[in-house]
Amino acid sequence: MVFEEINKKDWEAIATYLSGEMNQQEAVDFEKRVAASKENEAYFKQVKTDWEIMENLKQKNTFDTNKAWGNLYNKMEQDGLLDTKSSINKFKLSRLAEIAAIFVVGILLTTLLYYIVSDTTKKNWQVADTYESPEIRTIKLSDGSVVYLNAESKLYFPEAFEGDVRIVEFEGDGFFEISKNPNKPFIIKAKNAEIRVLGTSFNVNTKAGNDRVEVLVETGKVQLTATKNKSIHKVLEPGFIGTLDNNNIKKEINTDINYMAWKTRTFNFEGVPLKKAVEALNRAYNVNIVCNDDRINNIKLVSPFQNKPLDTVIQVLCELEHLKFEKQGNNIVLMPK
């Protein structure tokens, strides 16, 4: 083994040595060969360093950067460190108060008109829903936008978008890919929320709680507004989740890595507690998996699943975590083996 002409067999020997696969005799022989020349020794030391540095990589994933960013972001927001523009706005506001008042009247009138217009044009509207079939349904709209409906969801939309805005109505859980048109905003009405975009992709879920509407942004920017009080609104950027509850909007970094799994069919359960995994599965497969045992609920899972039927997922989970399942009516109950 000489520095310049180290060959395939030597590399294999080094790897076998470093990974501890040699028996004692082999290891002794190997060390002798290394010690035979200064060059060998120096070179081997380098390779050994490479090997040892990789120890860092093992640990690298123990820190959850996205979660940490979420923490930091929330803390900065709480402490008012994110309103970089607020001081400027306040100043201008007082000077513009008069003009603003005029605009408010204008906006009110426009809004009124827009409701009248949108109601009269509803004649040519269609409805698509997924109440009967559990499959994800894809709907192409006349402007090229695409909507994916998860189970038990419904979309009302016009045959063609006329006027200055593109409006649809929505209930349930769905992913929207809105084609870009800066001159014609796209508006989704969902429960008490109005979601306004120019061209972007995002998820809307109205099934997360009674009056709750959740919006997760994948690309572009989305404005979430409370229909009953238009002054309540927030702009959401990619990776953020906005939650409208009654008349309050919360904006947070999304920390649920499986939020979009219903559509991607890719579940990453590594380090995820069983309880969270069950929520993701229930949402994606439209089933009711139940587990009332807290010890089981807190088990951290290890396996990813991609495009697997529910039966397989449940069987593998049970096998790996030493659980069993029982079908009780509409529920699938998980319990210790």
Place this chain on the structure above:
Amino acid sequence: MNLILRRIQKGDLKAFESLFKELYSPLCLYANKYLQDKDKAEETVQDIFYGIWKNREKLDIRVSFKSYLYKAVQNNCLQQIQHHLVEDKYKQYVKSEVAHFHSDPAKEMELQEMNEVIEQTLDSLPERCKEIFSMSRFEGLKYREIAEKLEISTKTVEANMGKALQAFRQNLKQYVGVNS
């Protein structure tokens, strides 16, 4: 020189976020070497980033942002350790543990760069080779276990391990001075 610093000083949250995401994990690793406590390490690094954002307008950084952060982590950790120095066990511990690794931020940064090269190399390996190497080095599986799992011979495992190791050395050539 410090474009990212200027963007952050102007209140560019996106720039701040990307800096955070790039350096959070390596900085935590570094802090953990001093503190030997992962939660404390994370807390320390988050506090430092928090301070940077809060005081961004007053920041005056003459070195690269990266060097600055490593130095800040080091100072902060040393202060924390100092705090505990009164306790005897900590004295012992600092003597035995901390003295063992190079505490120089510059070296730590070089190590971090090497880690990046390693990751890139790993990604550039043929899929099988990458899989085999990861199972051995990162998951700690024996050759025999890898062979069984992938239904291949241990000879194939051996060959791929050699190939991977060679690729790593090839790409890490420029880093000759580092001793671990």
